[in-house]
Amino acid sequence: MSSTRTITVELGGRSYPIVIGRDLLGGGFDLGPHLAGSDCLVVSNETVAPLYLDKLMGNLSDCVVETLSLPDGEKFKTIETVSAVLDKLVSCKANRDTTVIALGGGVVGDITGFAAACYMRGVAFIQVPTTLLAQVDSSVGGKTGVNHPQGKNLIGAFHQPRVVLIDTATLDTLPDRELKAGLAEVIKYGAIADRAFFGWLEDNMPALLEKQADALAHAIRRSCEIKAEVVAADERESGRRAILNFGHTFGHAIEFHQGYGEWLHGEAIAAGMVMAAELSGLNDSDSGRLRALIDAAGLPGRPPAVGSKAMLNAMGMDKKVLRKKLRFVLLDELGDAVVTAEYDKSRLQQVLEAAD
């Protein structure tokens, strides 16, 4: 059994640990001290619950635990599903000492966290992410929410978890396609904040794709460290936190036109990162390395043919539009991102034509 590592997200009174290790779910890490009381609601989905719910229940044996299983898929990330979680909380008479636990990928975590944020104006919340993407990205930092028919993640709340429990053993059952989608966000961290980590990823991509435990543990740890640092400095995204959206302006437009679900989020982000790098006017060497790493991870390096006009229109609805001016996360070089409204408009047109 490999060692357990803890990273702290420093947010004053709302600081919390991200605990990373193998076989933590069933009791390798004791959730007890992080619960608000003895009542819990575990929210999972029809895919993850059969695999890991029983294990997690072993960690909560001193508690009164209710469970709710959601349908699986991004298309259920709606206000209606949040309502269903709220109905469950009401029907089991959950109150202010109830802890809501999300067991699953990013969709389960986003929905469940938003419901925990809204129930009685906020009850305790724990993230137990079971996909690589959720482990390195969506479970950390307190962003919760759902999609609106007209735009991704338009409705939500900041609600920090009390602990993020990452049991890397849950990746054993993760389908390859979802593993790769998670690697898109891992690559993102190298691209925006750590050139050396980007180099490490180039060296270790085969090991990651083979799910070698040490390589995955290192990739998760370094990704969470970077995210924790960025979130601690700018919890509510008034500035620098926006660099975490590298590739997401384009990526969200792709997802919007694919109806949320055809492409996985990580796949859309991969193509989006290549587009954002192009808009950045990144030097040929760095640009080539980004394309090559995305390719090595088995991820798409260009958008589907949804049309450049449709892409631009969808981007008008993106949360990163500030004062009616499109803002982008661009790279000065690999490992160094900036948020800016200054960009080459003709180059944007050119970049979008990849979708024609």
Place this chain on the structure above:
Amino acid sequence: MSSTRTITVELGGRSYPIVIGRDLLGGGFDLGPHLAGSDCLVVSNETVAPLYLDKLMGNLSDCVVETLSLPDGEKFKTIETVSAVLDKLVSCKANRDTTVIALGGGVVGDITGFAAACYMRGVAFIQVPTTLLAQVDSSVGGKTGVNHPQGKNLIGAFHQPRVVLIDTATLDTLPDRELKAGLAEVIKYGAIADRAFFGWLEDNMPALLEKQADALAHAIRRSCEIKAEVVAADERESGRRAILNFGHTFGHAIEFHQGYGEWLHGEAIAAGMVMAAELSGLNDSDSGRLRALIDAAGLPGRPPAVGSKAMLNAMGMDKKVLRKKLRFVLLDELGDAVVTAEYDKSRLQQVLEAAD
């Protein structure tokens, strides 16, 4: 024209002014500096909009203003109505520099504030309360939210406004019954926190019922001062803020059984305060003064006949239930409230029998 008074709710970076005066709506107080940008959505209802929307528009003449009118009534304080506000925000391509303005009573403010809290995980919000109850209570302190079929205000968020603009001229059109309902909350402030103010209310109740401007302005000002102080000390109700719920545990149970709407919130709170005072074992003199003042305000001093069992059951779903133990706001004497789980259980039974 009487003078304008400003009270500040001290919440660090989220501090904001409550501005109280006559004829402020149309420009007597300039909202401009408090807007996030030049885009606004004003949410009102079918009763208030015809009376005051045009006036408010005069204050926003430099802005691009969209408007939305909701149906009037507590029964529309639902997640579905919040969805309608969110749909409007999406359809007018609101973004992070949009300011959402609530023009109306407590229901409009609660719904609109919750939508502002959820849209893009929080956009700027301004309260323009037009009922006495909203002016002295619901518009101040950042509590937003909606009802669930199983319980009042179960779903919501803390989202502080940027300014609360109280134009006392809006009370000119307020129906008497709603004026009285607002006075219930005014009486509450005296009962929980200011014995001298309670005495002032005893002396000035006839003037308040006649809508004498100076009396109303003083009552609103003192109520807002007390609320601002309590909220500043305990924004998220981890402790003392709960004293603001005096009478509300019983009151919410009454409202729940009346299906939200038969009794006004203030009427239910009036009866709830008498019940809570009785449970407190308040001395006869203070107890008599509370009953007499509620009676002088034309408010009910006892619950409707919904049944003591039904009341108790509804109270099991109240937000103030902590660790499965009922907590009450009780009075040591007029002007001094405590939050406690220590109460006389046989006396509770006796108090509830007023509903049989």
